[in-house]
Amino acid sequence: MTTSKIGSTVLGHPRIGPNRELKRALESYWAGRSDEAALREVARRLRADTWRGLADAGLDSVPGSTFSYYDHVLDTAVTFGAVPRRYAELGLGSLDTYFAMARGNDAVPPLEMTKWFDTNYHYLVPEIGPDTRFSLSDRTVVEQYREARELGVQTRPVLVGPLTFLLLSKPAEEGFDPLDELAELTDAYEQLLAELHREGVRWVQLDEPALAADRTPRELDALRNTYRRLGDLAERPAILTACYFGDPGEALGVLAAAPIEGIALDLVTDPSTQDRISGTPGLSEKTLVAGVVDGRNVWRADLDRCMATAATLLGSAGEVAIGTSCSLLHVPYDVEAEPNLDPQVRPWLSFAAQKVREVVALGRALREGRDVVDSELSEARIAIAARTEAERVRNHRVRARIDSLRPADSGRADYAERRAAQQESLRLPPLPTTTIGSFPQTTDVRKARAALRAGRIDQATYRQRMRDEVERVIALQEDLGLDVLVHGEPERNDMVQYFAEQLEGFAATENGWVQSYGSRCVRPPILFGDVWRPQPMTVEWAEHAQRLTSKPVKGMLTGPVTMLAWSFVRDDQPQADTARQVALAIRDEVRDLEAAGIRVVQVDEPALRELLPLRAEQRQAYLEWAVESFRLATSGVSEATQIHTHLCYSEFGDVIDAIVALDADVTSIEAARSRMEVLADLNAVGFDRGVGPGVYDIHSPRVPDVQELVDLLEAAVHAVPPERLWVNPDCGLKTRDYPQIEPALRNMTRAAHHLRA
Numbered sequence: 155m156t157t158s159k160i161g162s163t164v165l166g167h168p169r170i171g172p173n174r175e176l177k178r179a180l181e182s183y184w185a186g187r188s189d190e191a192a193l194r195e196v197a198r199r200l201r202a203d204t205w206r207g208l209a210d211a212g213l214d215s216v217p218g219s220t221f222s223y224y225d226h227v228l229d230t231a232v233t234f235g236a237v238p239r240r241y242a243e244l245g246l247g248s249l250d251t252y253f254a255m256a257r258g259n260d261a262v263p264p265l266e267m268t269k270w271f272d273t274n275y276h277y278l279v280p281e282i283g284p285d286t287r288f289s290l291s292d293r294t295v296v297e298q299y300r301e302a303r304e305l306g307v308q309t310r311p312v313l314v315g316p317l318t319f320l321l322l323s324k325p326a327e328e329g330f331d332p333l334d335e336l337a338e339l340t341d342a343y344e345q346l347l348a349e350l351h352r353e354g355v356r357w358v359q360l361d362e363p364a365l366a367a368d369r370t371p372r373e374l375d376a377l378r379n380t381y382r383r384l385g386d387l388a389e390r391p392a393i394l395t396a397c398y399f400g401d402p403g404e405a406l407g408v409l410a411a412a413p414i415e416g417i418a419l420d421l422v423t424d425p426s427t428q429d430r431i432s433g434t435p436g437l438s439e440k441t442l443v444a445g446v447v448d449g450r451n452v453w454r455a456d457l458d459r460c461m462a463t464a465a466t467l468l469g470s471a472g473e474v475a476i477g478t479s480c481s482l483l484h485v486p487y488d489v490e491a492e493p494n495l496d497p498q499v500r501p502w503l504s505f506a507a508q509k510v511r512e513v514v515a516l517g518r519a520l521r522e523g524r525d526v527v528d529s530e531l532s533e534a535r536i537a538i539a540a541r542t543e544a545e546r547v548r549n550h551r552v553r554a555r556i557d558s559l560r561p562a563d564s565g566r567a568d569y570a571e572r573r574a575a576q577q578e579s580l581r582l583p584p585l586p587t588t589t590i591g592s593f594p595q596t597t598d599v600r601k602a603r604a605a606l607r608a609g610r611i612d613q614a615t616y617r618q619r620m621r622d623e624v625e626r627v628i629a630l631q632e633d634l635g636l637d638v639l640v641h642g643e644p645e646r647n648d649m650v651q652y653f654a655e656q657l658e659g660f661a662a663t664e665n666g667w668v669q670s671y672g673s674r675c676v677r678p679p680i681l682f683g684d685v686w687r688p689q690p691m692t693v694e695w696a697e698h699a700q701r702l703t704s705k706p707v708k709g710m711l712t713g714p715v716t717m718l719a720w721s722f723v724r725d726d727q728p729q730a731d732t733a734r735q736v737a738l739a740i741r742d743e744v745r746d747l748e749a750a751g752i753r754v755v756q757v758d759e760p761a762l763r764e765l766l767p768l769r770a771e772q773r774q775a776y777l778e779w780a781v782e783s784f785r786l787a788t789s790g791v792s793e794a795t796q797i798h799t800h801l802c803y804s805e806f807g808d809v810i811d812a813i814v815a816l817d818a819d820v821t822s823i824e825a826a827r828s829r830m831e832v833l834a835d836l837n838a839v840g841f842d843r844g845v846g847p848g849v850y851d852i853h854s855p856r857v858p859d860v861q862e863l864v865d866l867l868e869a870a871v872h873a874v875p876p877e878r879l880w881v882n883p884d885c886g887l888k889t890r891d892y893p894q895i896e897p898a899l900r901n902m903t904r905a906a907h908h909l910r911a
């Protein structure tokens with residue numbers, strides 16, 4: 155086999171469309187407003203635009219699978235026939251079977267969905283069982299290669315690699331191990347490689363991000379066997395195995411020894427990867443795609459530094475190519491689509507379109523010498539220097555305040571003292587009832603926000619509408635008989651963006667959408683500089699609500715870890731430092747709420763588990779700063795002020811000690827779907843604070859009846875004494891409607907009253 159060069163490339167690309175065209179087309183198809191042909195046409199156009207755009211920008215190697223109707227893990231499952239029988243049996247066409255797996259329908263629930271490593275992208279979990287028969291069942295990969303070739307673009311098909319695919323799968327039944335099926339799955343990959351070869355494909359990319367996490371010797375053996383088999387295939391394209399989201403550790407040696415032609419490495423996430431390269435035998439005949447441009451953050455690349463990194467690798471590999479650290483799926487399309495972005499910050503940023511240009515420039519510089527891209531290099535140099543020196547990036551007042559912190563600032567009085575003071579102040583019944591914060595965002599609320607944005611109403615009118623909404627929400631809670639009330643968060647577009655818009659150090663985008671799952675996109679704020687709070691952010695709303703009731707109103711804030719997890723964060727200082735600054739801003743808000751007469755404050759940390767590092771040895775350090783920043787945010791108040799936190803969206807086994815260490819007075823935690831199992835986990839580590847295991851799943855429109863809630867609470871009272879137990883739903887109610895939440899909350903308070911009696 156003669157192997158062509160890769161030169162410059164990106165590992166993947168956003169696919170929702172520069173104006174979210176795919177989102178609109180999908181939602182219209184799902185709603186029955188358009189047909190399959192219309193959806194396929196939008197998809198075809200998006201693919202064509204992406205491939206042509208990448209080729210025209212000058213990439214030497216263009217990734218092929220830059221499109222998915224929903225999720226690339228699901229695409230790989232379908233390619234190799236891993237369609238569970240319950241979906242195949244529906245007798246639907248291929249696209250509708252695919253959507254049934256992704257979204258479920260009246261007859262079947264969807265596949266489980268979970269986070270793609272430590273990103274905010276979610277994939278569908280393949281189910282592998284004794285019935286799964288792997289074979290090349292769907293040839294979309296081949297067809298899309300042809301489609302691109304007809305447009306004059308020679309692409310490099312991309313698939314999830316076989317090891318990662320099985321490691322991400324779940325067994326369809328207990329006792330079954332998907333990894334045992336690797337040999338059969340490898341047969342199917344071989345079949346695909348042979349077909350791609352016949353089509354004239356030169357390179358395929360197999361993504362193995364699972365190698366960024368700890369792997370057992372058995373898993374490394376599986377990796378060795380599978381890539382030996384794929385490599386030994388006589389007639390096939392060159393294979394590029396991509397390792398990203400961290401250091402591949404020992405797996406690098408395994409891949410370097412395998413008979414494959416290329417390895418793509420993430421040289422951004424973990425500095426130890428670069429050091430590992432020179433000592434790894436077997437690389438010298440291979441193509442090494444040096445992932446020097448950050449694929450998942452939004453900062454303009456320091457091209458000089460990238461060049462220096464690539465240059466050190468030159469002797470270590472047959473070809474050193476330039477690439478992104480991972481797929482660009484995790485960044486927005488184009489900085490050019492942000493005319494109103496903070497003009498000082500704009501030149502510091504690079505989204506997918508800019509990153510492609512950076513990769514192209516670096517590729518040329520490496521091949522033809524720096525002079526040919528002199529203007530790109532100097533432009534980058536100027537932007538990087540401006541960012542480094544900007545007063546808004548390094549604010550001396552923020553830094554002085556951080557320097558003056560003492561350990562006592564992250565600790566409160568003894569819990570026993572706090573408990574007594576809070577009893578005295580709040581006088582709550584046993585099994586107090588509350589909610590997680592948001593109430594339904596009604597059409598009126600959304601319309602008012604849209605009208606404000608469009609300039610059809612002014613700030614004062616908008617605020618008045620939100621105040622009216624708060625009044626309705628308070629009246630409803632009084633009527634339902636809840637014990638700790640909330641204002642309902644009508645004024646918040648999003649629990650992170652709302653605060654980011656008010657804090658210094660954050661910038662917001664208008665068009666910076668990133669796919670979260672399927673047609674769902676998020677627009678993470680950009681945390682570019684030292685963070686501080688110019689003025690109170692929530693006090694007026696909480697105060698307004700508290701004036702309307704004699705019951706305690708709980709102030710609602712988003713915690714530092716979650717603010718970081720759902721933003722693009724700066725790459726010029728440790729996350730721990732950034733978290734501490736955000737914590738101080740929240741601390742100011744907590745204190746102001748207390749001063750305004752708010753006696754209960756909840757600081758939400760739903761993302762606590764999300765940022766947990768993929769490698770076990772890095773977890774302790776993360777948990778330390780995560781816990782410390784929460785404590786810093788919440789320790790500025792008197793013992794009588796009750797601090798709540800709220801956790802959801804994950805299994806908490808790995809972070810259970812950290813939850814204890816948060817030292818919150820009350821923790822509300824998602825539990826309904828796992829039937830309160832989390833209580834036993836908390837007991838096992840000696841947790842002795844208030845706890846509100848969610849008693850019903852707000853993600854479903856179903857209204858729980860009183861008896862089932864009583865049963866759940868009885869189970870809970872066995873695990874937790876009633877004086878520590880709180881009664882609340884699993885999460886905020888903003889995605890539900892009033893006709894669902896009213897009876898649900900009424901049944902919840904009835905169940906609590908029943909147990910009290």
Ligand code: GLN
Nearest residue numbers: 590591592758760886887
């Ligand atoms: N307070 C937020 C709400 O109720 C919490 C949301 C969340 O946990 N994701 O919406």
Ligand code: ZN
Nearest residue numbers: 760802885886
């Ligand atoms: Zn939640």
